[in-house]
Amino acid sequence: MSKCPKIRSTECEKDIVCYGIGSVASSSDAQYQFALLILLKEKLKVGEVEVFDPLLREDELTLIESFDCKRMEKNEVCKRSVSRLTLFYMIHCSLTMYNNLLWANWSPWQLRNIVIIGNPFSSYTFRYTERNLKTTALYMYKVNNKKLLLWLLVNVFF
Helix, strand or coil, X not given: CCCCCCCCCCCCCEEEEEECCCCCCCCHHHHHHHHXXXXXXXXXXXXXXXXXXXXXXXXXXXXXXXXXXXXXXXXCCCCCCCCCEXXXXXXXXXXXXXXXXXXXXXXXXXXXXXXXXXXXXXHHHCCCCHHHHHHHCHHHHHHHHHXXXXXHHHHHHC
């Protein structure tokens, strides 16, 4: 279990995993989001930054690597399980992708090690009935229903 629950701390090892950034060659939104990713990498002094998006072409991956970010070789479908503090940068991700990430880290010692920068979960959960959400994205339902996000924000950032 990580002894360092704060993402701003310079005393612990931490990583960034970026899913779904989009095409940095053809989208100005993706370019801004990539610039923010690089700023986060520098300001948070992270150990490793890994990037995956099936839309990324070889020239875009080369550009990303030139900023000391690693290309993720296979699609994990957001099922990365973490044992140390990890910021997940998930700007263009689906409900299923967020749910997969929560599923892969659904224990108190793992949940305290994840920080997510992405779309508000409520933007997904309000689109579904409670019954539908429970059957298609149970972990998103659990997080939204139990106000776990507020707990994570308070305990990770402050």
